[in-house]
Amino acid sequence: MTIRQFLSEAYPTRSRKGAWQDILSEFGLRSDAADQGLESFATASLRGDRQSLLLARLTAGDQTLSPLVRRPGGPIALISLDESLGMRLGSETLLIEAGSLVIVPAVGEWQLCLRKSARMIVLSIADSLFPGHKAGLQTLKAPRHYVATGIAAIFIKTVETAAGEMDSVSELEWRSLEGAIADLFVAIVLQAETHDAAASPGSAALFHRVTLGIERHLHEPELTALRIARLEGISERYLQKLFLQNGESVSNYIRERRLQRARAALVAPGEIRLPIAEIAYSCGFGDAANFNRLFKERFGLPPGAFRSRHLEKLAANTNAEQRGWPLSALVAKRLQQRSIDTGDAFADSDGSEAEAGSSVHHVLAASAATVHWGYFSRALPPVLEIRSGDTVEIQTLTQHASDAPELMIHGDAGAEDVFYWTAQKKSVDRRGAGPIDASIYGRGAGEGFGVHICTGPIYMKDAEPGDVIEVRINSISPRPSNSPGYEGRAFGSSVAAWWGYHYNEFIQEPKARENITIYEVFADEGYAEALYSYRWQPQADPFGVVHRTYDYPGVPVDRSSVEICSPVLEGVRIPLRPHFGVIAVAPREAELVDSVPPSYFGGNLDNWRLGQGSAVYLPVSVPGALLSIGDPHAAQGDGELGGTAIECSMTGDVTVILHKKGELFVELSYPLLETPTEWILIGFSHPNYLAEFGKKGQGEVYANSSLDLAMKDAFRKARRFLMESKGLTEDEAIALMSAAVDFGVTQVVDGNWAVHAIIRKSLFRV
Template identity: 30%
Template sequence: MSIHSVKRIQSHLAWDNSIPPAIRIKSGESVSFDCLDASNGQITAISTTSAISSLIFAQLDQVNGPVYIERAEPGDTLQVEVLDIETADWGWTALIPGFGLLADEFTEQALKVWSLDKAGWYAWFDAAKTIRIPLRPFAGEMGVAPGKTGAFSTIPPYNTGGNIDTKHLTVGSTLFLPIEVPGALFSIGDGHAAQGDGEVCGTAIETPMKVTVRLTVRKDKSYVKSPQFTTAAKSSQAVDEEYYCTTGIDSDMREATRSAVRHMIEFLGVEYKLSSVDAYMLCSVAGDLRLHEVVDMPNYVVGIMIPKSIFVNSPTR
């Protein structure tokens, strides 16, 4: 299979199905993307806190692409396998006035520039206090173009993906996205070296990245209505455990949670032939609810994660 590439300059600042594709590929082919950080290069390794006040917000959270995948049609599902991620040797975390879960309480701007030890896979938060952060890089933005006409901000998450900021989408994971337009028009960006579930202050360890994914059209997963994914082994707190996750995305956190559970019930019914009653009970005894993204308004991303190990003789697809 061919490996294609999307350059750093091939980026856009809205989800819009009228944007011409940067490249066209066949289903099952791989693409490497060269992405700037979420500031679009406005923050660098030598920046100081003053850089926050000069940010041009209209330039934030750009994504690279879009990629047109042959045979992709509305109603299909795009399978995105994360093959490789290479971060820069630096990153940044900031408090940006007006952003974050506690924006009303933390009103002063702040910037922390990190040195990333890619050999040891960690970064010191505070060496004197021996607080060290393991590096688990992933792309915060992965999505396809919406079926609706118009330009939609890259800041919030949507049912078609976008700024889902889900830390479990590391190398070895697979993301599934519902396709709403011919060709899917996939884009990616917003490199993170590490992040906690929720990204509560509004930024992770933001970093430029090079990421390679394999994009495959699936005709057999039409039940995917919002992002779903499988994690890689050792990517979560339960070492060696792998999960299948369904998500709900809504401006109301309770409704996002309800949607996530409904999607898992449907997944279990299709893939494991469980009745809705049995699937609902299984969600209660084995499913873990997670707040994946709580700061990119107006929408929240809530997931329910089922350990794959409970399906003894039937691996999750």
């Protein structure tokens, strides 16, 4: 099984256009982006070859596709998954609705216009898969549009399923799929011809009806032109004339269809052990020796050798690139995925982009008016406007303060304002990107599809898409409690929750449990100590909704309803690693985006290295950038295994710098971290899940993440960074990564799992 992958951001900018054009040329297509430069996000996953069936999932935008001047092969089928597409046909435009099918001819003057991030399936079938129907298919002179009804709906669903499962289907199963898809393809085209043709004995309708009858009786050795004519109620002479008009004789057509059916059966999963003679008889051949001769003449090998070669190829593909245990004994490979990238040196950036002497210091307090809870949005009005080089003292609150409100909320005016919730009023109603009426699970407004309290957004003057925002962390410190009796002390909470990596791996009873540990944070001494812990018990929120698990943020815990365990982690001191888990600019795609899965816009990065003295660079996607900061942590380990860090409200001082497009990087399309000694690139299972999965992205990303995909993305980003910013060749970059770059697990709990690559600056003398 060979799945070919393309991810635009895996390639250095200078080679990206050519690589994308190579992918499209497999289908006989070209893109005007190959002339203009491929700046939009693009991906492709392909399986098959041009000699049989070639199937691909494509994501692309802001370009026009058209056929190559000399395009080989048969028609192309296109299925738009999310958005309507426009196809120009001379002076006219054909609207292709999402979920519908268009079949375009091998040559022509059509153009397919892509906007935004269009997701589509592209299918090309070689003539060899539909012998006997070439003449019928050659009548396709212009693009033909099919809505998802009848046989077209069956074809669309079949192709969508095949495209979605192409990485998990065996080679034997794939060969069976080829035949099924080809038969449906022919049926659709001929059905259209039948509909358009005049109802006469010589029409395409009659030819189509006759070929279907042949398929039903193909297994009969005595099937002849005379028998077919009698079955259809026409003369044998007229039948022969009908087939000659379509390019071949009746006998040749029957023989070809039998050979094609036998070829598929020889390698079909359910028939791989059947004797060759039995397959020959089941396909209508009355003599095994004659079948062997005809098969060798048609396909170049006797049927036995054809089957053996197929099995050898399958075994070779199965064991390719596999160290240790054979692949057949392990879980099937997951689909390869994404990568991203950076540009030229940035380590010595001094903020010269800011106007000399014009920087301003701002204070942004946390209140119900200055935070948004559990989501990012390009539509949020900014709460502060800054210029490049300005500094901001920004207050951030942890959503886990409600785990111990008597320590982290009471007496704190800002926290009390944000967390205020009575039977009559909830000051921050929306908590998450879900429906405001909680019509899915009934948890509460926003459904908890996103949980982090984010301060902002902050509007950066003059920031435009394509620019880069740099956020420097000058200082970060815990927010002191103002609760009576605890004034000046700092506290945090860590939840081992149902979304944690551990949750299905308990060895002690009860095996389905969530545990909360409350810590005191000693900032001056640099450590945290556990005060007490408790197991989550069903909690009724002030609106009366009972939360049996930790499924909605900010539900105040009634201490009398839980059993306090103390002491806990006795004698253990946890070193502090204060940092902001969430630093994000607004994504360009959706109005409301769940704050949990990180992506190209930053977000829930959860990397403890993003603390004092570090910086993060984020690509701007919307005017003003709309920067938000939140999810403050006192400490976290790589992996964040249980589901959270030590979540602790923090106040930070940050400097925000705008780098205009092309000033600092060749191109930056993902979050890049910098410390005084390291560059850190974070690979995600799906680096741009909103574009990759389209409208279903905020659900699909949770179901399709893995460390394998995240590691691939981290490798690709590191490779591109070293090639573009350090001028290394690909071989040099790989050699350096293997010898000196540290890869580690960032987190396995945020929906979009992450692996980071740490590149030490000391590796480079200049």
